[in-house]
Amino acid sequence: MEPHTDLWLAASIVAISLLLAAFFAGAETAFTAASRARMLALENAGDGRARLVNTILARRERFIGAMRIGYSIVAIGAAAFTTGVLTTVFGKSGVLYATGVMSVLVIVFAEVLPKTLAITAPDRAALVTARPVAVAVALLGPAALAVEALVHAMLRPFGIRNGERPAVLSASDEIRGQVALLHREGGVAKAERDMLGGLLDLSELTVSEVMVHRTKMRTIDADLPSEEIVRAVLASPYTRMPLWRGSSENIVGVLHAKDLLRALDAAGGDASGLKVEALALETWFVPDTTSLRDQLKAFLTKKTHFALVVDEYGEVMGLVTLEDILEEIVGDIADEHDVTVSGVRPQGDGSVHADGSVPIRDLNRAMDWDLPDDEATTIAGLVIHEARAIPDTGTAFNFHGFRFEVVRKARNRITALRITPLGPGPRKPETWG
Incomplete structure (x- = not known):
């Protein structure tokens, strides 16, 4: 076989190996980042590709193992083949050339490029690659199971058991986090976020x-x-x-x-x-x-x-x-006969005048704050809890990132407060009269 033919054959093998490596890397990223809720909705709507994605993700460890094995085989094979060809052509210096060339090719075309494309539209990428991935998992599944068994056997002496994945967050907290993330990214309006959060809070409130x-x-x-x-x-x-x-x-x-x-x-x-x-x-x-x-x-x-x-x-x-x-x-439901007043009056300087009887949850919802309501129900109750006393008029406190000033007091009740958000910096409790 002529030398130029050998070079073309080597280049073809390297190109195919890089394409396969890109497929394995991109598919792993797409399936990992794909929305499970979106896939479930598509499956319920009759999408066969979404059903295949959910089936694969139901055995996540086998899928990841198959993708990692496939990627390693083609990447190492391409590097070894390129090293052999360049060593034949350039001698011992061919090792250095092969290392430099393959490092660039693998990093750019088999790592960064496919993962960037996959993470840009993970749902679409997962649906497009669902069938090829299913074939790859079926072919490499036995090897992935063997590697998985070996890994678990190595980890067992350290007390790590197969399948033990303690949940860090409850299902409710997972939903809250997702809704908060969507709100931050602009996908969910504040009112919708508050409604979903209020619905989830029903089991926690009395x-x-x-x-x-x-x-x-x-x-x-x-x-x-x-x-x-x-x-x-x-x-x-x-x-x-x-x-x-x-x-x-x-x-x-x-x-x-x-x-x-x-x-x-x-x-x-x-x-x-x-x-x-x-x-x-x-x-x-x-x-x-x-x-x-x-x-x-x-x-x-x-x-x-x-x-x-x-x-x-x-x-x-x-x-x-x-x-x-x-x-x-x-949120508040008002009709033509309501006589209640919210008791929250934002001021031009950024502070808020609030009646002491205003519930903390209502204040948080109105001002988009995050004051704790575990120990007290009303804003006056929060001040009394933190101060460990019933403060006098004019007394001010700094805690939870806010300044609370008692504006009015009736007997043993705080009836009005001025609340001012503090700037960044230490938030240690302070008191001064």
């Missing part, structure tokens, strides 16, 4: 964290004349009003405005003869430790929207409604 506290409940004394009760119901922005007798904590029923109006209409508009307590619905008490997910299911099962929250001693702590739970998902 009714005591979203309830209307008993100090803010609007209730009616059942012993009042029926005319006064009617006026109180009509003046209230709420359709359900707890009735109490003797003590405000002794709830004897829940009066629905529509039931009262029906009875009033039946009586010809004469409220004096109404037996209001007989119109009241039975009171539903729920423990304060009930999760929002369980309470939502209970609301839907009982087909009611209102429950009173009690502590372990049976004392009424507040009330929770279906709207309170839905607001954890979609």
Whole structure:
């Protein structure tokens, strides 16, 4: 065979080897970076290539082993063949030439280029290479299994077992992280991110964290004349009003405005003869430790929207409604009768004036902050928890990257705060009066 023919044959073999190496490297990158959710959606839509991708990824270790073995065989083979040819042509110096030439060719054309193309559009690349990869895994699978068994045998003395992959994050945390990443990259709007996060939080929050506290409940004394009760119901922005007798904590029923109006209409508009307590619905008490997910299911099962929250001693702590739970998902729900105010007032200098009773979760959602709500429900509660005392008006604290200044205090309650985000730097707690 003529020398130029040998050179062409060698160049062809090297080119084919580099193409195969590029295929193995690019396929491994594409399959690893491909969206499992996207592949599952395509499979459910009837895409055979997506089903093949999911089948391959279900045995990820075998797939990666096959890709690594295939890449190593063709890359090492190409390097060895090139070294042999160049050594024949140039003698001992051919080793240096082969090393330089193959290093450039492998790094550029068998590593960086295919992986860059694959990572640019991993889903598309995985679908395009699905069938060739399946063939490669079938051919190299036995070798990959043998290598895998050898590796696990070597790792066993160190206490690393096959298949033991402890989850670092829960499924809920994985979803949160993905949503946060998509929001950062512009794929998910803030409102959508907050809604998804609120939905995931339902199992972690309890009714005591979203309830209307008993100090803010609007209730009616059942012993009042029926005319006064009617006026109180009509003046209230709420359709359900707890009735109490003797003590405000002794709830004897829940009066629905529509039931009262029906009875009033039946009586010809004469409220004096109404037996209001007989119109009241039975009171539903729920423990304060009930999760929002369980309470939502209970609301839907009982087909009611209102429950009173009690502590372990049976004392009424507040009330929770279906709207309170839905607001954890979609944000504040306001109608024409709402009289509540958010209590969050951003200022031109970047600070925020907030009522002490504002829930931390609502403040975080409104300002896109990340103040912790593990130890306290309201912003005033957070300040008291961090200060380990009830601070006086004018006292300021630095913690969690914010400056909290007590603007107003009523007896033993913080009623207003000024909150200012701090710049970068140390965030050690400081106090000054």
